[in-house]
Amino acid sequence: MDKNQSQAYWRANKALIRNLLIVWALVSLIFSILLVEPLNAIQLGRVPLGFWMAQQGSILTFVVLIFIYAVQMDRLDRKYGIRK
Amino acid sequence: MSVELWTIGFVALTFALYLYIGWLSRVRDSSGFYVAGQGVPPIANGAATAADWMSAASFISMAGLISFLGYDGSIYLMGWTGGYVLLALLLAPYLRKFGKYTVPDFVGDRYYSNVARLVAVVAALFVSLTYVAGQMRGVGIVFSRFLQVDIATGVIIGMVIVAFFSVLGGMKGITWTQVAQYVILIVAFLIPASAIALLLTGNPIPQLAFTFSDIVANLNQVQLDLGFQEYTQPFANKSQLDVLFITIALMVGTAGLPHVIVRFYTVPDVRAARYSAGWALLFIALLYTSAPALATFARYNLINSLHNQTIEEVRQLDWANKWERTKLLAFDDRNNNGRFELTPDSATNEITIDPDIIVLSTPEVANLAPWVIAIVAAGGLAAALSTASGLLLVISSSVAHDIYYRILKPDATETQRVFVGRIMVGLAVALAGYFGINPPGFVAQVVAFAFGLAAASFFPVIILGIFDKRTNREGAIAGMVTGLLFTIFYIVGVKFSGMTPWFFGVSAEGIGTLGMIINFIVTIVVSRLTPPPPLAVQEMVEDLRSPAGELPPEAVH
Numbered sequence: 001m002d003k004n005q006s007q008a009y010w011r012a013n014k015a016l017i018r019n020l021l022i023v024w025a026l027v028s029l030i031f032s033i034l035l036v037e038p039l040n041a042i043q044l045g046r047v048p049l050g051f052w053m054a055q056q057g058s059i060l061t062f063v064v065l066i067f068i069y070a071v072q073m074d075r076l077d078r079k080y081g082i083r084k
Numbered sequence: 085m086s087v088e089l090w091t092i093g094f095v096a097l098t099f100a101l102y103l104y105i106g107w108l109s110r111v112r113d114s115s116g117f118y119v120a121g122q123g124v125p126p127i128a129n130g131a132a133t134a135a136d137w138m139s140a141a142s143f144i145s146m147a148g149l150i151s152f153l154g155y156d157g158s159i160y161l162m163g164w165t166g167g168y169v170l171l172a173l174l175l176a177p178y179l180r181k182f183g184k185y186t187v188p189d190f191v192g193d194r195y196y197s198n199v200a201r202l203v204a205v206v207a208a209l210f211v212s213l214t215y216v217a218g219q220m221r222g223v224g225i226v227f228s229r230f231l232q233v234d235i236a237t238g239v240i241i242g243m244v245i246v247a248f249f250s251v252l253g254g255m256k257g258i259t260w261t262q263v264a265q266y267v268i269l270i271v272a273f274l275i276p277a278s279a280i281a282l283l284l285t286g287n288p289i290p291q292l293a294f295t296f297s298d299i300v301a302n303l304n305q306v307q308l309d310l311g312f313q314e315y316t317q318p319f320a321n322k323s324q325l326d327v328l329f330i331t332i333a334l335m336v337g338t339a340g341l342p343h344v345i346v347r348f349y350t351v352p353d354v355r356a357a358r359y360s361a362g363w364a365l366l367f368i369a370l371l372y373t374s375a376p377a378l379a380t381f382a383r384y385n386l387i388n389s390l391h392n393q394t395i396e397e398v399r400q401l402d403w404a405n406k407w408e409r410t411k412l413l414a415f416d417d418r419n420n421n422g423r424f425e426l427t428p429d430s431a432t433n434e435i436t437i438d439p440d441i442i443v444l445s446t447p448e449v450a451n452l453a454p455w456v457i458a459i460v461a462a463g464g465l466a467a468a469l470s471t472a473s474g475l476l477l478v479i480s481s482s483v484a485h486d487i488y489y490r491i492l493k494p495d496a497t498e499t500q501r502v503f504v505g506r507i508m509v510g511l512a513v514a515l516a517g518y519f520g521i522n523p524p525g526f527v528a529q530v531v532a533f534a535f536g537l538a539a540a541s542f543f544p545v546i547i548l549g550i551f552d553k554r555t556n557r558e559g560a561i562a563g564m565v566t567g568l569l570f571t572i573f574y575i576v577g578v579k580f581s582g583m584t585p586w587f588f589g590v591s592a593e594g595i596g597t598l599g600m601i602i603n604f605i606v607t608i609v610v611s612r613l614t615p616p617p618p619l620a621v622q623e624m625v626e627d628l629r630s631p632a633g634e635l636p637p638e639a640v641h
Contacts, residue, residue, distance in 0.1 A: 001632060010629050014551075017173045024169045028162045028335075033328050036155070036318045045295035051316040054158035055150075055376040056291060059165045063365050066172040070358040073177075082632045083355065 001080060009080045016072055020065050028058040090458035091230045098268055098462045099245055102261045102469070106249025109257040114501045117254030118185040118481050120350040124259055129356070130363025132259045133347045135266035135470035137164075137338075137368060139215075140222025142375075143269060143467035148439030151379035154307075154315040156322050158376075163334025165365060165372050170339040170543075172361030176348040178550045178628045180357035185349060186478070187342045187542060188486040194549040195557040196621055198491055203564050205486045207541040208342040208478060213515075215343075215534045216475040220520025222468035229410060229444065230461040239520040242465070246473050247513040250480075251506045258473045259350060265466035266367060272463020273371050275456055276446040277378040283450050284381050294377035303384045310391065312428045315380065322591070329594030336600055337535030340543035343474040346481075354631035382442045385449060390435055391426045398424055403448035412438035413445075476516060480508035536575055536592070540567035540599025548607055553625050555607060558614040563607030571599035 001009070031039060032054035039050030044057075077083040115121050124132070142164070150157030182190055187208055192201025220239050227238025249257040274290075282288040285297035294300065304314040313320040319327060338344065347364075348357045390398060395417060398404050407413040414436040415424050426435045444464075447456040484505040489496050496504075541564050548555040548563075575592040577583030585591055587598060616622070 001630065006626070006630055013629075020169070020173060024166065028166050028331065029328065032158060032162060033324065033331060040316065040318070046298055047295055047300045048316050050318065051155050051158075051300075052295065054155060055161055056295065056373050058162050059369050059372055062165050062169050063362065063369050065169050066358075066362040066365055069173055070355075070362055073358055074355065077355070077631060082630065 001082070005080060009076065009082075012076055013073070016069065016076070020069055023061065024065055027053060027061045032058050087454040087457050088231065090455045091461045094455070094458040094462040095231070095465060098264075098466065101264055102245055103248055105260045105264055106253050106257045109249070109253040109260045111252075111254050111256050112502065114185075114485075114498055114505065116256050117502050117505050118349075118477075118485060119346070120254075120256040120259045122183075122350055122352055124350040124352075126351055126356040126360035127363050128263050129259070129347060129351050129360040131266040131367055132262035132350075133344065133360070133364035134367035134371075135262040135269060135466070136347055136474035137344055137364070137471070138269065138371060138467055139471035140219055140226070140464060140468035142371065143273065143464050144222065144226075144440055144443050147375040147379045147382070148442035150376055151383040151442050152439055153321055154313070155318045156320060156327060157379065159322075159327055159330045159334065161372055161376060163331045164338055165368060166331070166335040167338025168361055168365040168368070170335060171344070171348070172358060172365075174547055174550070175339060175345065176357045176361050177354045177631065179345060179546070180348050180351060181354050181628050181631060183349070185346075185485050186481050187345050187546070188482065189490065190549065191542075191545060191560070192486070192490065194621065194624070195545070195560040196618060197557045197561065200545075200557060200561050200564070201486060201490065203561060203568075204542070205482045207537060207564070207568060208482045208486075211341065211534045211538050212343060212475045212478045212482075213519075215341075216472055216479070216512075216516045217519035217523060219468045219472035219475065220516045221523050223465060223472070224520055226461055226464040226468065230457075236521045239517050242469060242472070242520075243513050243517040246469055246476065247510060250473050250476055250509045250513070254502075254505060254509070255346075255350060255477055258477055261473065262470045265470040268459075269463040269466040269470070270367070270370055272459045272466070273443075274374060276443070276450060276452060276460060277374045277381075279452050279456070280381045280385065280446055280450040281377060284385060290374045290377035290381075294380060299384055300380055303380055303387075306384065306387055310387070310426055310428070315383070323589055325588055326591055326594050329590045329597045333539050333594050333596035333600075334535050336539040336543050337537075337596055340538035340541070340546070341534070342482075342538075342542070343471075343478045345542075346478060347474070378446065379442060382446055382449070386437060386442075387426060389449070390424060392423050394423050403445055406448070407441055407445055412441040472516060476509055476512045479512040479515075480505055484508040533572075533575060536571045536596030536599060537568060539596035540571040540603055544600055544603040544607055548604070548611075550625065550628055552608070552611075553622050554616055555611045556614055556617045559607040559609075559611030562610040563603040566606045567599045567603030570602055571596055574599075 036050035036054060040048035042049040044052045111117050146160055179190060188201050188204035191204040192198060223242035224235035224238040227233045228235045249261050277290045278288045281290045281293035284299055285293040287293040304316055307315050351357050351360050404413060416434050417424060418434055424434045427433045447460055488504050489501050545560045545564055574595040578585050578592040
């Protein structure tokens with residue numbers, strides 16, 4: 001892998017990390033803490049949405065985010081010929 | 085068969101299993117001892133990380149705390165899981181590529197400085213020692229409650245078990261026992277959670293029962309009727325800013341805890357490190373999404389079975405009498421009306437419930453068979469022992485690897501290194517045991533330290549070490565030292581010497597977030613004002629960023 005390619009790989013990696021971390025902050029810090037009160041006006045199932053996000057939704061999203069990262073990085077690794 | 089016999093049977097069985105695994109995993113070389121020969125499959129490392137991470141506090145105390153804090157208990161749920169996203173995206177793959185044994189290894193090499201290494205060692209030792217004392221205490225408490233053994237004897241039994249597999253097998257022994265411990269602790273947690281969900285809602289899956297049954301709404305109503313805030317009411321106990329700061333401090337602290345980070349050194353390659361973080365969080369989430377459900381059900385059920393009941397009715401409940409004897413549950417009919425009443429006002433409240441009772445008493449409250457209670461005891465022990473062993477390895481490697489081998493005696497042979505490692509694990513176990521039997525009065529208070537200090541010390545310098553090539557030795561040392569000193573100053577001031585929490589009322593638990601921000605700023609500014617790192621270091625950073633060309637650890641040395 002030459003220098004340009006490895007820079008492109010690193011940029012793509014950073015963009016992916018940035019996007020996933022935006023979702024990470026959105027579900028936990030924004031929805032579950034800063035906006036919890038307005039969101040609690042909405043019901044999910046039989047519980048207020050903001051409360052549900054804080055105690056269930058954010059955690060489930062975290063798990064999904066990590067697997068998305070791993071799978072997307074596999075694709076990136078293949079694209080740049082790091083792994084067959 | 086009595087509960088005690090079942091408990092002795094289960095505990096003995098699980099201990100025999102740990103000893104057997106420890107014997108099978110014994111090692112001779114330093115790579116095996118410190119990083120399990122870097123041959124742990126991602127799913128197994130995920131399970132080991134989950135057990136390493138979930139301590140006696142997660143298993144026994146967390147659901148109880150949530151049931152008393154309601155919404156505000158979410159700080160623990162999000163804080164202790166969200167950090168894994170940071171770990172998986174920002175730290176684990178690169179540290180695995182780096183491939184060496186400890187967190188101070190990375191700090192020392194990346195910042196080409198034994199001073200930086202030493203600061204990292206001191207922080208790692210401090211964080212791990214405060215944490216491990218609590219685990220040994222947890223072992224003692226489980227023994228004393230379930231087996232009526234005194235706490236000191238319980239701690240000594242626990243010490244012998246941990247010492248056996250960690251001295252013989254180092255990280256390899258610890259890893260495989262942790263995998264077994266995860267299975268035991270998760271089964272032990274889910275059986276009662278599922279049973280009480282079934283009992284109250286007819287749905288055995290706690291997460292679904294929590295979301296789709298009326299229990300949360302009913303609990304809100306019950307709380308209002310008794311004069312409490314609604315269970316789902318945000319910021320009933322802590323301000324919004326404090327909830328935000330504590331959550332971030334716990335997340336970042338989790339990602340900076342050395343005993344969690346080193347688990348990612350044990351997998352075969354970078355790809356395995358990425359997936360293994362996902363498995364770890366999935367395994368953790370199984371408990372962490374069940375815990376808030378259990379918290380809600382148990383609180384609802386406790387209030388319903390105890391509040392406004394006559395003294396005679398309460399006396400007929402076997403579990404109420406049993407837990408009253410342990411002083412975790414207390415009744416006092418202050419107004420002499422023949423009934424026990426639960427109120428938010430401590431002057432009129434007649435039922436005192438210790439948070440620890442929520443998980444421990446659920447099997448009895450839900451009328452489960454005695455063997456379930458025995459499994460819960462074995463699960464609590466698994467949680468405490470697995471976390472303790474991970475911490476002990478960090479303590480031992482900080483001294484035996486980072487100080488003895490990397491600083492004092494770089495020409496030490498394999499045999500010497502492993503020998504010193506074993507001695508240090510042994511000493512660390514003894515020290516942890518001592519603190520377990522004679523807990524310093526401040527143990528409960530210093531848990532805030534572990535997360536706050538990890539957040540304010542390691543996290544920024546590791547992140548910048550990977551993502552910012554310009555960060556240099558001067559910046560890293562200045563950042564770690566200011567972050568640590570500020571956080572210690574605030575925590576000690578607020579917790580021990582009556583300082584007002586002057587930073588917008590943010591509590592000692594949440595101040596690590598500010599410490600981390602200070603560390604980031606200082607590190608970046610000082611780095612810009614001093615010479616850039618040497619070319620070789622910049623090339624090393626370049627190399628960390630690509631998973632290509634991984635070398636086995638010995639070749640990197």
